Amino acid sequence: MRSASVRGTPRKGLIGGVAAAVALASVSLFTGAGASAAAPAPRVDNPYSGAGVYVNPEWSAKAAAEPGGDRIANQPTGVWLDRIAAIDGANGGMGLRDHLDEAVSQAGGRQLTIQVVVYNLPGRDCAALASNGELGPDDLPRYKAEFIDPIAAILADPAYANLRIVTVIEIDSLPNLVTNTGSRPTATPECDRMKQNGNYVKGVGYALAKLGAIENVYNYIDAGHHGWIGWDDNFGASADLFAEAARAEGSTTADVHGFITNTANYSPTREPHFSVDDTVNGTAVRQSSWVDWNRYTDELTFAQAFRQRLVQAGFPAGIGMLIDTSRNGWGGSARPTGPGPQTSVDAYVDGGRIDRRIHKGNWCNQSGAGLGERPTAAPASGIDAFVWMKPPGESDGSSREIPNDEGKGFDRMCDPTYEGNPRNGNNPPGSLPDAPISGHWFSAQFQELMRNAYPPL
Numbered sequence: 001m002r003s004a005s006v007r008g009t010p011r012k013g014l015i016g017g018v019a020a021a022v023a024l025a026s027v028s029l030f031t032g033a034g035a036s037a038a039a040p041a042p043r044v045d046n047p048y049s050g051a052g053v054y055v056n057p058e059w060s061a062k063a064a065a066e067p068g069g070d071r072i073a074n075q076p077t078g079v080w081l082d083r084i085a086a087i088d089g090a091n092g093g094m095g096l097r098d099h100l101d102e103a104v105s106q107a108g109g110r111q112l113t114i115q116v117v118v119y120n121l122p123g124r125d126c127a128a129l130a131s132n133g134e135l136g137p138d139d140l141p142r143y144k145a146e147f148i149d150p151i152a153a154i155l156a157d158p159a160y161a162n163l164r165i166v167t168v169i170e171i172d173s174l175p176n177l178v179t180n181t182g183s184r185p186t187a188t189p190e191c192d193r194m195k196q197n198g199n200y201v202k203g204v205g206y207a208l209a210k211l212g213a214i215e216n217v218y219n220y221i222d223a224g225h226h227g228w229i230g231w232d233d234n235f236g237a238s239a240d241l242f243a244e245a246a247r248a249e250g251s252t253t254a255d256v257h258g259f260i261t262n263t264a265n266y267s268p269t270r271e272p273h274f275s276v277d278d279t280v281n282g283t284a285v286r287q288s289s290w291v292d293w294n295r296y297t298d299e300l301t302f303a304q305a306f307r308q309r310l311v312q313a314g315f316p317a318g319i320g321m322l323i324d325t326s327r328n329g330w331g332g333s334a335r336p337t338g339p340g341p342q343t344s345v346d347a348y349v350d351g352g353r354i355d356r357r358i359h360k361g362n363w364c365n366q367s368g369a370g371l372g373e374r375p376t377a378a379p380a381s382g383i384d385a386f387v388w389m390k391p392p393g394e395s396d397g398s399s400r401e402i403p404n405d406e407g408k409g410f411d412r413m414c415d416p417t418y419e420g421n422p423r424n425g426n427n428p429p430g431s432l433p434d435a436p437i438s439g440h441w442f443s444a445q446f447q448e449l450m451r452n453a454y455p456p457l
Helices: 021-026 057-065 084-088 096-107 140-155 174-179 189-197 199-212 232-246 299-312 345-352 443-451
Strands: 079-081 112-118 164-169 217-222 258-261 320-324 376-380 383-387
Touching: 079 084, 079 096, 084 096, 084 140, 096 112, 096 140, 112 140, 140 199, 164 199, 174 189, 174 199, 174 217, 174 232, 189 199, 199 217, 199 232, 217 232, 232 299, 258 299, 299 320, 299 383
Parallel strands: 079 112, 112 164, 164 217, 217 258, 258 320, 320 383
Antiparallel strands: 376 383
């Protein structure tokens, strides 16, 4: 289910100027003037500062092949390891070592960050069939021996010691144990099972310990998004659960460099036209149907506040946050230019919100979405980077059942004709039609993301 304290002084600077892989020979890869050749470097506070970021040549080629796609084909995106076969390269694609070798080539002796999504927990994504994985709920030994151990062995190769390797640890996992278990109306038997057997917590802990032992690896745990854990009964409970996982299976909180919010989701970075502190005719915005008593309206305020709560839970004071802005721009003609009318609190919020989803619980191939802010290092206090961790144009899930050998099911939240469930307030899912299975190229979505980009392309 993808439905949902200040760190020193703000650090400025762009991730960018990274050329598409097809044009590496002629384009500079790095930001900032005067970058020098990198000797083996000590661990840094922010792995995005002062570094270029890896452009995945497979994604870049798909983007460049689309009409107008050359405008963004040079942007850095995450490399997803979503099954065991992906480590060596599935269906003829690049494997992890191939990407790391390419990253060394792109670096050319200078500093480069590569982003790797580690995503194959036992019983993965217990509340969304579209992103179910290949491992059963009790397959923790396979997860350790056949997935995490080989990844760690490759990342520890001295050939890659000069890369900064950002690992995003198991999106859509731990928050499900808080929001989709027990007596909650959103609970699922699958999530209850994963809470009872402890394999999400154990798996995340094991991954953190193995990968965190590598000096140039920077672990970021997935932290849902404001429309998922921004409510009072989810906020602190999630931070405490993350701390439990960070101390499991030999890990410590020192193995966690930070957290990422909004991965593969659509929550805006900022809602410019209203805040939770606003009132309309004496009624607080928190009481509106859209906000629904959440304490946050966007990802930036949520990420900064959640960072403080994570430190209270025992994480190091220096942790940083990432925000996935790959599909949260919500530009185009439907983007409001100011607040809604003050005739009622709902009219005020609905008329002014840039998030045009039917419900915050809608997460699959959202109609009307656009590219968000471009990948940027240190854009705000406590934020290590805005990133495009979800490669734009890769589907969230199929809009009908499509047989496949990737362990990915059919989730009705990806079917635009669906009438909804308790996790999205029994609303239509707002998804695009004719979508392929998750991770496969979805040209119609890519074109819509470019049309609705904000800032515009």
